[in-house]
Amino acid sequence: SQTIHQWPATLVQPVGSPLSLECTVEGTSNPNLYWYRQAAGRGLQLLFYSVGIGQISSEVPQNLSASRPQDRQFILSSKKLLLSDSGFYLCALAGARGELFFGEGSRLTVL
Amino acid sequence: GENVEQHPSTLSVQEGDSAVIKCTYSDSASNYFPWYKQELGKRPQLIIDIRSNVGEKKDQRIAVTLNKTAKHFSLHITETQPEDSAVYFCAASTLRVRGNQFYFGTGTSLTVIP
Numbered sequence: 503s504q505t506i507h508q509w510p511a512t513l514v515q516p517v518g519s520p521l522s523l524e525c526t527v528e529g530t531s532n533p534n535l536y537w538y539r540q541a542a543g544r545g546l547q548l549l550f551y552s553v554g555i556g557q558i559s560s561e562v563p564q565n566l567s568a569s570r571p572q573d574r575q576f577i578l579s580s581k582k583l584l585l586s587d588s589g590f591y592l593c594a595l596a597g598a599r600g601e602l603f604f605g606e607g608s609r610l611t612v613l
Numbered sequence: 614g615e616n617v618e619q620h621p622s623t624l625s626v627q628e629g630d631s632a633v634i635k636c637t638y639s640d641s642a643s644n645y646f647p648w649y650k651q652e653l654g655k656r657p658q659l660i661i662d663i664r665s666n667v668g669e670k671k672d673q674r675i676a677v678t679l680n681k682t683a684k685h686f687s688l689h690i691t692e693t694q695p696e697d698s699a700v701y702f703c704a705a706s707t708l709r710v711r712g713n714q715f716y717f718g719t720g721t722s723l724t725v726i727p
Contacts (some may be wrong), residue, residue, distance in 0.1 A: 547615070
């Protein structure tokens, strides 16, 4: 079955510092992968999605970027974090029937 | 693009009563409508979904209905229990071979009072 691994699970970073969140998936090949952000008490905002290696689509302008260096690896990065980047970051993949499954998330606090 | 609206934003029910959450969508091309349950501090979990060729789907105490003409779909939870307390999200998607996009509602915080 498909599994999604995200790390780190939690992190606290100062404003202006860089960020790297990693997502890897198992049990599937050539998946559609997604990064969502959820601010405290809010809904799910799509940040990026990828249909294959090196293919990234951005949904909203921001100081974040995403990369897909391998088929089952999806990375979310920032060169300089803002306070507004705080939130719960969720990696997701689309299953064989089109369903969306989420990883356990990375909780980021920017101070 | 697709716009999904969800109501109500908060809902309190007595244990054993039913809960109904409603969503509307704007893009007639949307053909897949999942519902997610998110407990505090955890990831959203898929609880039920429906495709546009079906009007209703049921799984034990949970059911979803879809009205394609009116572009709305609803989640029904019967005989609610305290463990049903969570935030529920609806979503709309157009299933493609590649590049499905999912558009989420803003969520409903359900509290089941024992």
